[in-house]
Amino acid sequence: MSYDLMVFDPDAAPAKRPAFLDWYDEQTDWGDDLAYDDPAVAAPALQAFYADLAAEFPPVPDDGTEGEGAADYTITPALIYMTFVDWDRVDAAWEAVHRLAAKHELGFFDVSSDLAEAWLPDRKGGLRIAHSD
Numbered sequence: 001m002s003y004d005l006m007v008f009d010p011d012a013a014p015a016k017r018p019a020f021l022d023w024y025d026e027q028t029d030w031g032d033d034l035a036y037d038d039p040a041v042a043a044p045a046l047q048a049f050y051a052d053l054a055a056e057f058p059p060v061p062d063d064g065t066e067g068e069g070a071a072d073y074t075i076t077p078a079l080i081y082m083t084f085v086d087w088d089r090v091d092a093a094w095e096a097v098h099r100l101a102a103k104h105e106l107g108f109f110d111v112s113s114d115l116a117e118a119w120l121p122d123r124k125g126g127l128r129i130a131h132s133d
Contacts, residue, residue, distance in 0.1 A: 107120050
């Protein structure tokens with residue numbers, strides 16, 4: 001079992017919840033030929049986010065072993081999907097992803113939350129909860 005979070009380019013995603021959830025489903029179909037572990041395919045703000053977060057939560061090594069605090073990153077041009085399996089560090093992961101999403105003015109989606117909460121940048125260096133309508 002894992003804890004999953006996602007950051008996204010707010011200009012690429014719909015702002016309204018129903019459309020956003022449809023977009024999320026389409027984006028996470030993982031059906032195309034991308035190299036999902038290459039941060040170079042991502043938008044510049046996502047690349048910067050990845051560099052910061054990977055310093056705190058390194059990517060799972062190619063051999064698939066899960067080092068302490070490691071994260072599995074799935075990267076596309078519009079989003080980074082992160083899977084955390086170290087349950088002792090889930091709270092730290094959530095805090096780091098939320099903080100860095102605000103720093104880089106990215107949207108933040110708590111995929112594993114029962115409420116499936118999403119935040120959008122407030123352009124003041126923080127995040128605001130996205131409207132559910």
